[in-house]
């Protein structure tokens with residue numbers, strides 16, 4: 001098979017890249033190891049920054065997002081039962097976030113790709129990338145036990161943290177940074193009307209809790225648990241009791257309901273400081289992971305793709321390689337910023353040490369500073385809705 005851009009992975013990164021290239025008349029083939037049903041039902045976070053929604057609007061893939069997504073103009077931060085609201089409108093000049101599940105984003109992007117004639121090959125696993133230091137790279141992939149080759153001008157490694165693209169980079173061309181946190185998140189989806197109009201991030205002496213939403217009838221909630229914990233230890237009753245304790249604040253009443261999804265996810269920060277080599281370019285989770293406390297994962301993937309698509313388009317349409325050369329450096333500014341913000345949010349809200357410890361008092365001092373300083377609240381708001389210009 002021959003194409004201009006070979007894309008590995010049909011997650012948010014690969015799918016948005018394909019749409020941007022298709023719009024510019026550039027041919028691509030996308031390989032995805034899982035089935036369409038699997039990728040469309042994989043439950044993940046669901047916070048879209050303004051920048052991400054703007055891009056989906058521009059790509060005309062946002063009709064359902066506007067019907068079903070929930071626009072939020074603020075967020076609640078709780079600390080030891082006290083609640084404050086960070087108003088985005090006032091602090092960021094009218095920017096906001098949209099709550100819309102990642103699997104819904106993926107469904108919309110797959111549909112748009114297939115409606116627009118982009119070739120996505122499902123259940124096709126890329127095994128090897130070769131010759132990416134030349135102008136004729138190749139992706140070897142397997143489907144139904146048979147080996148095939150995609151010959152292309154560029155390879156986009158959008159294959160997530162466990163993919164092959166990062167491993168194909170020569171080890172000497174990047175540094176790796178990794179931080180594993182000593183806690184995980186137990187996440188649930190429940191048929192319960194949200195108990196709040198906007199997200200609640202809560203520090204409690206028993207641990208962090210987050211109340212998010214999916215619709216008028218479905219809530220998404222998370223609890224900090226130990227890394228070795230399992231969902232077997234968490235009956236539905238125990239989950240609701242714990243959420244009710246950790247999220248409590250004046251006037252708050254938790255609505256409960258049937259839990260239909262329950263999973264534990266570890267928390268880590270990870271990145272490499274070079275996302276390209278020759279004609280191989282990495283984007284999204286393939287190059288970086290952030291802990292979910294800032295809601296940045298999907299948005300960073302989409303931000304990478306904006307740079308990558310514009311660099312590839314500039315190459316084909318204007319015969320310019322400058323943006324391709326700068327791709328990694330251009331992405332890394334935002335990635336480091338998001339790493340810092342996600343790490344900050346994680347340490348602000350998670351229980352790390354005993355209740356009267358030094359760490360606890362630092363966390364409390366940070367919360368009180370957000371409460372009393374418009375400058376600090378603005379810093380949080382502009383990072384949370386997503387910085388515009390980096």
Ligand code: APR
Nearest residue numbers: 009011012013032033125126159160163284285297298301
């Ligand atoms: N061959 C083909 N496809 C592969 C291979 C391979 N060897 N390895 C992985 N994949 C596929 C995975 O099955 C997955 O569908 O690549 C896709 C990568 O998608 P994501 O993991 O969703 O990564 P990305 O598109 O970068 O999106 C980042 O996803 O994990 C969340 O929080 C993260 O929201 C962020 C977003």
Ligand code: PHB
Nearest residue numbers: 045046212292293294295
């Ligand atoms: C979610 O809705 O799943 C969500 C929202 C905000 C986060 C993490 C997850 O920080």
